Amino acid sequence: MYAYFKGKLSHVGEDSIILDVHDIGYRILLSPASIAFLPQIGEEVRIYTYTSVREDAIWLYGFLNFEDLEIFKKCITVSGIGPKGGMSVLSVMDADALRFAIISGDAKAIAKAPGIGLKTAQRLILELKDKISVEETLVNREVNGVRMSAHASDDTSKEAVEALVALGYSSSEALGAVKKVENAAEMDIEAVLKAALKNMF
Numbered sequence: 001m002y003a004y005f006k007g008k009l010s011h012v013g014e015d016s017i018i019l020d021v022h023d024i025g026y027r028i029l030l031s032p033a034s035i036a037f038l039p040q041i042g043e044e045v046r047i048y049t050y051t052s053v054r055e056d057a058i059w060l061y062g063f064l065n066f067e068d069l070e071i072f073k074k075c076i077t078v079s080g081i082g083p084k085g086g087m088s089v090l091s092v093m094d095a096d097a098l099r100f101a102i103i104s105g106d107a108k109a110i111a112k113a114p115g116i117g118l119k120t121a122q123r124l125i126l127e128l129k130d131k132i133s134v135e136e137t138l139v140n141r142e143v144n145g146v147r148m149s150a151h152a153s154d155d156t157s158k159e160a161v162e163a164l165v166a167l168g169y170s171s172s173e174a175l176g177a178v179k180k181v182e183n184a185a186e187m188d189i190e191a192v193l194k195a196a197l198k199n200m201f
Contacts, residue, residue, distance in 0.1 A: 001051040002060070009041050017062070019047060028062035031090040037064055052083045061087060068095040074131055078124045081116070089113040089124075100161075100175045101125075102132050109170060157184045160192040173200065 005028070007021035012035060018025045028047055030038075039045055047062040048069040061083055063069040068090070075086040075098075089098060092113045101109045102125050110121035157178050164174035177196040178184065184192050 001053075002049050004046055004048045005062075006046045007044065009038060009043055009045050012038060012041060017047075019045070026060060028060045029087060030062045031087055033090060033094045034062065034064050034068070050083065059083065071095045071098060071132075074128055075124065078120075078127050080120050081124060085113075085115060085120075088115050096179070097175055099132050102128050104165070104170075105129070106170050156187065156189050156192055157181075159189050160184070160196055163189070163193055164196060169200065 005019050005021050005026055007019045007026075009017060010020040010025055011018040015032070015035075016027055016029045017035070017038065018027055028049060030047075045064075047064065048066050049063070050061045050069060050072060052059040052061060061072065063072060072083075072086045072090060072095075075081055075089060076083055081089075089110060093101065093109065098110070100106075105125055107118055107121040107125055110116060110124060111118045113121075116124075160178045160181075161174045164177065169177075174196070177199040178192065180199045181187070181192055181195040184195075187195070
């Protein structure tokens with residue numbers, strides 16, 4: 001129904017915001033990961049939305065970028081995962097980590113989401129694995145003027161993730177550790193690995 005809303009941030013709650021769009025306040029549900037990247041109250045922000053229509057209510061689910069909205073829409077096509085389930089998954093891992101977990105078959109990481117059991121996580125992986133590409137995961141993005149730093153975006157970071165997985169770490173742990181390495185694109189593989197290993201502890 002609505003592709004996105006652009007307006008002033010009026011209120012920020014634990015799982016939702018109120019966005020003032022031409023003097024109309026829209027309550028939009030967001031994951032904690034998205035809320036962490038919001039600008040200050042009173043500043044302008046664009047929120048991409050998915051509209052869930054039920055017999056008793058209409059809910060707006062919000063995302064800071066189009067890519068996150070797209071992975072959410074893919075999640076809710078899976079049997080047993082509705083909009084709340086999709087947001088639950090994105091509350092424990094960001095979209096890039098979710099994509100990588102799907103690609104690598106890391107059901108345990110996905111199952112950490114409240115209300116998502118191991119069987120549901122395995123079903124999500126089975127149904128979405130062919131719809132996700134590594135290229136979608138290994139990208140840098142800017143959200144509302146804020147660089148979401150250390151998203152693996154080059155061959156060195158990709159190799160570092162693969163090396164950590166070979167050492168026995170889960171794919172999600174490896175991706176998370178490499179993502180925390182600042183200026184990874186300017187470092188060699190050995191330096192990235194050393195820095196990433198420090199992030200494991």
